[in-house]
Every structure is written in structure tokens, then in C-alpha cells.
Amino acid sequence: MISWLRLRDVSCLLVLWGGLLATPASLAADQPPIVMVVMDPLAAELSCPCVKGYAQRDYKKLGEYLAEVLHRPVEVKFGESIDKGL
Secondary structure (H helix, E strand, C coil), X not given: CCCHHHXXXXXXXXXXXXXXXXXXXXXXXXCCCEEEEECCCCECCCCCHHHCCCCXXXXXXXXXXXXXXXXXXXXXXXXXXXXXXX
């Protein structure tokens, strides 16, 4: 099982790598969207109904922020694995 520390580090690396792919706004229209697959069990869309309203992370806001910073559309998908998220 992957530890949360390692999972956090991987997700940070992916965000930083995505930042390197940023293009000027004038070229962004021609770029395909960046797809971010969220597998965090505390994401609002994936969390257990028994914890409704408690410690649920909103990754859609992160997607909106990344789209603004990277000048590219960002699709946020949710799944228990990358295959299910895509």
C-alpha cells in the first residue's frame, strides 16, 4: 500500500510538471485539456456517505485554479484507480 506521504509527493510532482507545460494564453485554445484523476478517499466525490460534510476536499476548485494558471482547460475526474477515473 502506498503511504500518504509518497502519494502526496507524487501528486505535487504532477502539479509541478503540469506547470512546466504551461503555454501562453494565445496558444491555449489549440491545446487539449489536462486530465487530472483524483483518487483521494477524502475527496467529496469519493468519500463515504457516513462522513458527509466532514474533511471532504474540493478538487474541482483546484482544477479551476490550475486552468487559470496554466491557461489551459483542466478536466477533473474521480475514481478509485486511474483506469476507473479515465
